[in-house]
């Protein structure tokens with residue numbers, strides 16, 4: 528594409544997400560015609576040697592060891608935040624105040640107070656929050672089928688995000704166990720994804736009741752959380768997020784049961800969506816497993832021929848492509864800081880409910896949470 532504007536990126540953090548995003552910045556233009564050219568200008572972290580190694584491996588032009596020196600640079604258009612959660616707010620606010628486009632990993636912040644300041648600072652700039660699972664083609668198909676009324680009125684939403692690494696405190700991602708860096712444990716890390724998906728697929732939550740648990744002795748963040756919830760559309764839900772669900776590696780899953788049918792998804796089999804159509808003749812009733820890599824499925828016609836499956840990394844590529852297209856056409860991208868602030872409010876309601884052992888109403892009009900009736 529001739530004469531595309533170049534957007535230079537400064538990325539802070541070069542760990543797991545740093546690699547996932549670097550890959551997306553490189554790959555997006557190989558699969559899609561992008562409205563912008565992307566420049567991988569500067570990668571930022573604390574360890575000079577490892578940083579240089581990552582920069583070389585992933586094709587970043589420059590390195591910097593302090594993010595403050597980078598986010599306001601005039602040659603930078605996008606600041607992408609891939610750091611532990613506690614740094615999301617200061618980096619995002621500094622970048623937004625410097626009028627940069629801001630991309631930020633999830634959860635948006637460690638508290639609603641921080642998330643509100645971030646959303647306020649970024650009011651005038653385009654933002655993206657990497658709730659990447661919205662862009663799984665099978666999840667896209669689920670959204671389409673729900674929107675078209677193919678499963679009718681929703682009765683039940685069941686979301687769970689199960690991992691099993693919670694007994695490894697010396698893991699390189701040990702910051703996840705420190706409340707000052709992570710904010711919370713399984714709630715912010717895993718449940719945030721489930722809540723983002725659930726509210727996107729099924730609308731706002733109006734009430735919830737949680738039980739938040741730490742199994743590991745002395746640990747100060749939650750290892751697991753379970754949740755009952757009621758949605759504004761009248762459906763009821765259960766959620767479960769755990770780092771102690773032995774045997775599960777990255778089972779981010781949901782099932783939705785409606786008056787006309789049901790849907791089920793599991794990230795560990797991310798190329799598939801299960802669909803049960805109540806209008807099928809009774810002898811054929813049941814879940815059918817659809818391979819979502821073919822004609823009529825989102826994104827995949829840009830990748831490989833039908834049936835040639837895609838992977839985790841594509842969720843970041845598709846998120847980025849949608850963001851760049853929205854930016855180019857002047858449309859608002861979702862999920863942005865404002866959407867992620869709503870998820871942060873839900874997380875705070877979960878924590879409040881867990882500690883006070885109360886049902887909590889989520890007041891969307893006032894965008895505050897307030898304690899409700901006794902359990």
Ligand SMILES: NC(=O)c1ccc[n+]([C@@H]2O[C@H](COP(=O)([O-])OP(=O)(O)OC[C@H]3O[C@@H](n4cnc5c(N)ncnc54)[C@H](O)[C@@H]3O)[C@@H](O)[C@H]2O)c1
Pocket residue numbers: 539540541542543544545571572573574594609610611612614632633634657658659699700702716
């Ligand atoms: N979207 C997803 O599915 C997904 C998956 C994993 C992690 N995440 C989120 O991504 C973020 C990063 O997680 P990760 O798994 O990549 O962690 P990680 O531990 O692999 O990487 C964190 C990076 O931040 C850097 N860092 C820490 N303090 C810094 C500072 N002061 N200045 C500059 N860099 C600093 C570290 O050096 C490291 O490079 C977290 O917010 C996490 O919740 C999202």
